[in-house]
Amino acid sequence: MVRNVGMPNVNALLLGILFYGGAMADEVPAVPAMVSQVCAACHGVDGNSTIPTIPKLAGSNPEYLLRELKDFSAGKRKSDIMGAIAPTIDSADMKAIAAYFGKQKSTSEPVQDAALAAVGKKIFLEGDEPRGLPACAGCHEEDGSGSKRFPHLAGQHRQYLMDQMQKFRNDVHTYPSAKFMREVAKRMSEEEIKAVAEFLAAQ
Amino acid sequence: MKGIKVNFFVKAMCLCLCWPLFGLAQSSTPATGDIKIQVWNELRGEKLEALQLKGDVTRGAEAFQPCQGCHRRGAVGSPSGLYPRLAGQHATVLVEQIADIRAGKRVNPTMAPFSDEHVLTTQEIADIAAYLQSLPARSLPEARGPGRALDRGGKLYGTDCVVCHGNRGEGDSRKFMPLIAGQHYQYLIREMVLIRDGKRGNANPDMVKAIGAYGSDDIEAVADYISRLMPH
Numbered sequence: 001m002v003r004n005v006g007m008p009n010v011n012a013l014l015l016g017i018l019f020y021g022g023a024m025a026d027e028v029p030a031v032p033a034m035v036s037q038v039c040a041a042c043h044g045v046d047g048n049s050t051i052p053t054i055p056k057l058a059g060s061n062p063e064y065l066l067r068e069l070k071d072f073s074a075g076k077r078k079s080d081i082m083g084a085i086a087p088t089i090d091s092a093d094m095k096a097i098a099a100y101f102g103k104q105k106s107t108s109e110p111v112q113d114a115a116l117a118a119v120g121k122k123i124f125l126e127g128d129e130p131r132g133l134p135a136c137a138g139c140h141e142e143d144g145s146g147s148k149r150f151p152h153l154a155g156q157h158r159q160y161l162m163d164q165m166q167k168f169r170n171d172v173h174t175y176p177s178a179k180f181m182r183e184v185a186k187r188m189s190e191e192e193i194k195a196v197a198e199f200l201a202a203q
Numbered sequence: 204m205k206g207i208k209v210n211f212f213v214k215a216m217c218l219c220l221c222w223p224l225f226g227l228a229q230s231s232t233p234a235t236g237d238i239k240i241q242v243w244n245e246l247r248g249e250k251l252e253a254l255q256l257k258g259d260v261t262r263g264a265e266a267f268q269p270c271q272g273c274h275r276r277g278a279v280g281s282p283s284g285l286y287p288r289l290a291g292q293h294a295t296v297l298v299e300q301i302a303d304i305r306a307g308k309r310v311n312p313t314m315a316p317f318s319d320e321h322v323l324t325t326q327e328i329a330d331i332a333a334y335l336q337s338l339p340a341r342s343l344p345e346a347r348g349p350g351r352a353l354d355r356g357g358k359l360y361g362t363d364c365v366v367c368h369g370n371r372g373e374g375d376s377r378k379f380m381p382l383i384a385g386q387h388y389q390y391l392i393r394e395m396v397l398i399r400d401g402k403r404g405n406a407n408p409d410m411v412k413a414i415g416a417y418g419s420d421d422i423e424a425v426a427d428y429i430s431r432l433m434p435h
Contacts, residue, residue: 127272129285132313134272149268179321180269 032096034089039097042081047101052159058104059155063148065098076175106155109201120199123192133187136196144203154203161197169193243407244379250302253325258294258333266327267334269317278335282346284389291340291434293376294332301328303405310397310404340434342385348427352420356428359421363413364429372432384432391426 036045039057043049047058057065071077072086073094089097111117125142127135136153140146144154153161167173168185185193246254267278273286280288289297303309305318305328323331368374372384383391397403399414399422414422 129273129281129283132273134269134317136272138270138272138275139268147268149265176321179319180317183316 032093032100034093034097035100038085038089039101043101047104048107048155049157052157053163054157055160056106056156057101059106059145060102060152061146061148062095062098062102064146064151065101066094068151069094069098071175077173106152108155108203109157111198111202112158113198116195117199117202119192120195120197123188123196124199131187134184136184144200153200156197156200158194158197158201161200162193165193165197244299244303244405248302249306249325249328250299253298253302253328253332254295256326256329258329258331260330260334260337262327263330263332263334266323267331269322270331273314273317278338279341279343280346280387280390282343282387284346284387284391284393287390288340288343288346288386289335290338292335292382293374293379294329294336295376295379296374296381297332297335298328299379300405301331308405310402340382340385342430342432342434343387346387346389347385347430348388348423350427350431352424353428353431355421356424356426359417359425360428364425367407367409372429372434382434383429384434386430388426388430391429392422395422395426 031040031045039047042051042054043057047060048056068077069086069089072079072082073089075083123133124136124140124144127133127138137144139150140153144152146152164173165185165188168178168181169188171182173182188196244250270278270289274280274289275286278289280286300309301318301323304311304314305320305323307315364372367378367380368383369380372382372386374380374382394403395414395417398406398410399417401411417425
């Protein structure tokens with residue numbers, strides 16, 4: 001008798017937990033503690049930083065974010081700030097952070113110069129064939145959403161984008177996979193870099 | 204299975220093909236070129252290594268992403284002819300060309316920095332080659348020649364090109380002869396001029412000889428003809 005009464009209760013409890021967990025995952029993603037305690041101060045709790053020199057992480061591919069975190073941690077990718085923070089995050093937390101930011105939606109910035117953005121759009125989608133400048137969309141996708149290997153750029157702060165391009169151009173980024181972008185940045189003029197950043201920020 | 208076949212084939216090539224070519228290549232160094240060809244398509248180093256690796260189509264599709272900025276999605280290339288169609292090309296030819304560009308044997312300053320060892324691993328060369336070979340080779344109508352001298356082009360093709368590139372421009376995977384049918388007209392012209400003038404770096408000496416006397420009209424006519432051949 002006791003067993004017969006007890007079992008349905010356990011089942012109901014389990015169902016309740018499952019239902020509650022499902023609702024959590026679909027509607028209000030839990031914010032990992034590490035995000036609210038460490039990342040959010042600069043990158044925003046939803047990964048949409050409001051500081052023009054700090055990148056938005058929302059909507060980036062989790063595999064890409066995880067790789068970058070590991071590279072910061074190992075000192076492969078240099079950054080005064082992230083170089084100090086990343087080594088304090090353990091592997092499980094890195095995965096949770098990457099998965100969380102990957103699920104967020106990136107916000108876009110208002111257009112400041114429509115004509116410049118049009119120039120940037122053309123370069124982003126088509127490159128410049130006679131000069132051997134590849135289309136950015138080849139890796140970063142036509143909507144700027146990136147992939148496992150390449151960062152999400154749509155909606156990114158124009159200042160951050162331009163800062164990174166300068167780091168490629170001036171060989172500040174020395175990690176091996178930066179080789180491709182170092183070459184791309186050197187084939188672009190300052191004005192072209194500005195134009196592409198103007199286009200992407202508004203995506 | 205494929206790996207074993209390629210391995211055997213590579214060894215056979217080394218023994219049978221490269222040996223007689225050594226003498227041939229030495230005697231046919233292009234007269235006007237800046238670059239001296241020692242041995243055509245010598246199968247050693249990274250090229251040999253990549254040919255022996257088994258390429259994976261799925262991994263190749265991912266590794267090809269950085270190439271899409273120029274060669275475009277589906278590797279159709281650019282109708283302007285500045286970038287060739289790579290879709291459907293023989294994997295052996297692709298490995299040969301990427302390895303040559305990487306080693307500085309084929310002169311290609313546009314692509315060289317993007318095919319650097321920091322961008323692609325040797326395994327990824329094999330993977331990309333497998334992926335591209337698996338894609339359908341299509342001819343882009345807007346990338347064909349003007350169709351003005353097809354008789355002349357066909358005649359020249361039959362005399363000078365067919366022996367290596369085949370009746371339909373299909374090439375020969377085993378002999379590292381590229382598929383050229385339906386390739387972009389302007390690309391064909393550019394490469395033929397580079398080969399004729401000894402500036403491509405890794406040109407087959409037989410081809411340098413075959414088109415050595417070609418004028419611009421001859422090159423345009425034969426490129427026009429090839430650009431209209433149906434790949435399949």
